[in-house]
Amino acid sequence: MESSLLDTAAAAASLCPAAGGRRRAGSTAGFLSCSCSSRDCRVSASYSHSISRMLSGVRSAARRKLFRADPADLLGVANWPEAGGAGHQQQQQQHWWAALEHNFVLESTDDEYGGVVVDTDRLPADKAAFARSLAASLSYWKSVGKKGVWLKLPVHRAEFVPLAVKEGFKYHHAEESYLMMTYWIPDEPNMLPANASHQVGVGGFVINDQMEVLVVQEKYCGSSLDGVWKLPTGFILASEEIYTGASREVKEETGVDTEFVDVVAFRHAHNVAFQKSDLFFICMLRPVSSEIKIDETEIQAAKWMPLEEFVKQPFIQEDHMFQKIMDICIQRLRKCYCGLTPHHVVSRFDDRTSTLYYNVAEPEDVNCSAT
Amino acid sequence: MESSLLDTAAAAASLCPAAGGRRRAGSTAGFLSCSCSSRDCRVSASYSHSISRMLSGVRSAARRKLFRADPADLLGVANWPEAGGAGHQQQQQQHWWAALEHNFVLESTDDEYGGVVVDTDRLPADKAAFARSLAASLSYWKSVGKKGVWLKLPVHRAEFVPLAVKEGFKYHHAEESYLMMTYWIPDEPNMLPANASHQVGVGGFVINDQMEVLVVQEKYCGSSLDGVWKLPTGFILASEEIYTGASREVKEETGVDTEFVDVVAFRHAHNVAFQKSDLFFICMLRPVSSEIKIDETEIQAAKWMPLEEFVKQPFIQEDHMFQKIMDICIQRLRKCYCGLTPHHVVSRFDDRTSTLYYNVAEPEDVNCSAT
Numbered sequence: 001m002e003s004s005l006l007d008t009a010a011a012a013a014s015l016c017p018a019a020g021g022r023r024r025a026g027s028t029a030g031f032l033s034c035s036c037s038s039r040d041c042r043v044s045a046s047y048s049h050s051i052s053r054m055l056s057g058v059r060s061a062a063r064r065k066l067f068r069a070d071p072a073d074l075l076g077v078a079n080w081p082e083a084g085g086a087g088h089q090q091q092q093q094q095h096w097w098a099a100l101e102h103n104f105v106l107e108s109t110d111d112e113y114g115g116v117v118v119d120t121d122r123l124p125a126d127k128a129a130f131a132r133s134l135a136a137s138l139s140y141w142k143s144v145g146k147k148g149v150w151l152k153l154p155v156h157r158a159e160f161v162p163l164a165v166k167e168g169f170k171y172h173h174a175e176e177s178y179l180m181m182t183y184w185i186p187d188e189p190n191m192l193p194a195n196a197s198h199q200v201g202v203g204g205f206v207i208n209d210q211m212e213v214l215v216v217q218e219k220y221c222g223s224s225l226d227g228v229w230k231l232p233t234g235f236i237l238a239s240e241e242i243y244t245g246a247s248r249e250v251k252e253e254t255g256v257d258t259e260f261v262d263v264v265a266f267r268h269a270h271n272v273a274f275q276k277s278d279l280f281f282i283c284m285l286r287p288v289s290s291e292i293k294i295d296e297t298e299i300q301a302a303k304w305m306p307l308e309e310f311v312k313q314p315f316i317q318e319d320h321m322f323q324k325i326m327d328i329c330i331q332r333l334r335k336c337y338c339g340l341t342p343h344h345v346v347s348r349f350d351d352r353t354s355t356l357y358y359n360v361a362e363p364e365d366v367n368c369s370a371t
Numbered sequence: 372m373e374s375s376l377l378d379t380a381a382a383a384a385s386l387c388p389a390a391g392g393r394r395r396a397g398s399t400a401g402f403l404s405c406s407c408s409s410r411d412c413r414v415s416a417s418y419s420h421s422i423s424r425m426l427s428g429v430r431s432a433a434r435r436k437l438f439r440a441d442p443a444d445l446l447g448v449a450n451w452p453e454a455g456g457a458g459h460q461q462q463q464q465q466h467w468w469a470a471l472e473h474n475f476v477l478e479s480t481d482d483e484y485g486g487v488v489v490d491t492d493r494l495p496a497d498k499a500a501f502a503r504s505l506a507a508s509l510s511y512w513k514s515v516g517k518k519g520v521w522l523k524l525p526v527h528r529a530e531f532v533p534l535a536v537k538e539g540f541k542y543h544h545a546e547e548s549y550l551m552m553t554y555w556i557p558d559e560p561n562m563l564p565a566n567a568s569h570q571v572g573v574g575g576f577v578i579n580d581q582m583e584v585l586v587v588q589e590k591y592c593g594s595s596l597d598g599v600w601k602l603p604t605g606f607i608l609a610s611e612e613i614y615t616g617a618s619r620e621v622k623e624e625t626g627v628d629t630e631f632v633d634v635v636a637f638r639h640a641h642n643v644a645f646q647k648s649d650l651f652f653i654c655m656l657r658p659v660s661s662e663i664k665i666d667e668t669e670i671q672a673a674k675w676m677p678l679e680e681f682v683k684q685p686f687i688q689e690d691h692m693f694q695k696i697m698d699i700c701i702q703r704l705r706k707c708y709c710g711l712t713p714h715h716v717v718s719r720f721d722d723r724t725s726t727l728y729y730n731v732a733e734p735e736d737v738n739c740s741a742t
Contacts, residue, residue, distance in 0.1 A: 155536055155541070155542060158532050158533040158536040158537075159533040161529050161532045161533065161550075162529035162530040162532065162533070165526055165529040166529075170526070170547050171526060171545040171546060171547055171548070171549070171550055172545065172547070173544065173545050173546075173645060174542040174543065174544050174545035174550055174551075175542060175544075175645075175646075176541050176542055176543070177542070178542070179532075179542055179550060180545075180645070193606075193644065194570070194606070194609070195567070195570075195645055195647070196566070196567040196568055196570050196645070196647040196648075197567055197569070197570060197606075197607075197609055198567050198568070198569040198570070198571050198650070199565075199567050199568060199569070235564075235565070235568075236568075238565070238568060238648075239641040239642060239646075239648060241639065242639060265711065265727055265728060265729035266711070266727075266728050267716075267725050267726065267727050267728075268612065268613060268713075268725060268726045268727075268728065269723060269725035269726075270610040270725075271610060273564065273566075273567075274546075274551070274566055274567070275546075275609075275610075276566070276567040277567075277571075277609075277610060279569070279571070279650065315720075318719065319718055319719050319720060320717050320718065320719075321716040321717060321718035321720070321725070321727065322718065322720070324714070324716055324727060324729075328729045337730065338709045340636065340637070340711070342639075343695070345638075345691055345692040345695055346691050346692060347690055347691065347692035348689065348690050348691075349686075349690060349692070349693075350640075352640060354638050354639060354640035354641075354692070355638065355639045355640075356636055356637075356638050356639075356692065356695060356696070357636060357637050357638075357639070358635070358636035358695075358699045359708065359709065
């Protein structure tokens, strides 16, 4: 893959592991490595890996045969791979023999950072076999200098979870269908990348030609919220665009169709949900319909409210943050303000289309006087 | 708590559950509810909860006594709580008796959305007790009309994971020290909030008075990246500010101290790592030192490079996204562009300080001509 100017989070993961800090995660399809750990390996990583894959793929009858034979004889290998010397070779042979005799190394693929990704679809069938293989695999991976181990356990393999914990695996993240566990082998700072850290919400500032803003009263609010009118807001969905999510939320809550104009501002807060952080994007939207039809499961009422009346609500007047946000929105209306507009961009670097939000002022951009 | 104008992700969780869509998560300290599910409960939720708490806190000897006595006698309760009628009362009694006889309901607290949060510190000690209690608890929670169940299992309770899966719990999310599992009881769309969906990265565009940009060559890069100079980039840390993280990354990689100026643009990409999304903020930073001292574990080299030379690199010239980003940065340098600057704001709504990024142009803001 090509190098990147900016080494975006995706890019970095794909190309340039950060050895000095937390490594950036790439796609789940695999991590591209820029270094080969085999230089540090006493046993050729590729050779060991070949043996490992072969051994773990052998059928039961053949396995039993292997257990009773000298590995070197079976493999037709006159000498073990060069390593530290005769004494070390003997140790390696003994290690190999022990591994062969009792267990198979789990099927896995190498990642690009000197680590391994266990093949989820080739896990042993039962707990005992898994426990033995896991222990043997760790022993093997340590001996060949592997670093991080990724073990993704589907929910139907939940019984393997305590076995992995017992071996020293840690939880990394989970989704409904699986739990990802990791093991960091070397005695150095853990370089495995972290999982997602932020939830992302959007709010729609929708104003019509009569200077009326689209507001809602939510249904499930305590007495302190009675009578409060707010902007439509919500989380964006998985893999959803900010500019799509904002319009969707407005449509769902009020029935009004809108066009996305720009991101006016965003708020960053921490320790919000599950000790994660929160990014909330305040978006300017242009209405393309006016009829209101509320989502009655969530919304008590919705209406077009004169902007002046909206900002005079006490809870806005008395709150530093909301006042500031309304100041910004009003500046935006007065065309004294440049929001960030979404633009599709393609990068050869990671072969993906993404959305870049910026406000390079164009002469025809009547909303922004930054020229 | 006061209502909110914007119903930010944090706000929504604290105040207004979204019944029509995914509910927004609040702080882990608990969810504030705007509705009481007990109106729908046939057995008073508070009464049942009291009994539940009492029962699950009784010691072993007393438990054995309870198992053999009529609950009403033990509790000194002449009548069961009013419910549907005598026949229904009898059913409830039988239900209670069965629950008492075999299991305890797990210690838990009610959340504000008609759900329960199991008390992690009061889990049964062994697997068998946990399994029985979990089944009994679900039966009880169903009978009293509870909705979502949150079960946070610390890593040292990993053996409980398969038991919870067997009962129908699903994985929600995990951190190194725990796995959060959930159970959605009612036969209606699952309203439990999702976990974090985005990783957040920053890149520093640092340019000095000589129009030289601070660039790095990363150490672990493949042959296709040889000779490429890029901006310093990285993930922000947990609960770290964007404006802090950008300066930190530059400092770590190059040794150069900087002041944050503004967010110039941001990129939004999907399906990046662990099928999550990625937000990358391109930040303008002002250098306050010039001496370079690289992080040798990660960086091959760093230097001040003439801007013109930097943008002429083929991988920038030949990439749509990188070209666009450099155009923006250059516009920003020419003061034809307004970035988003960070401002601390406080909201009485959620009692927290957060950072609002916006660019309301001030007359003294010489970097932005949007007035």
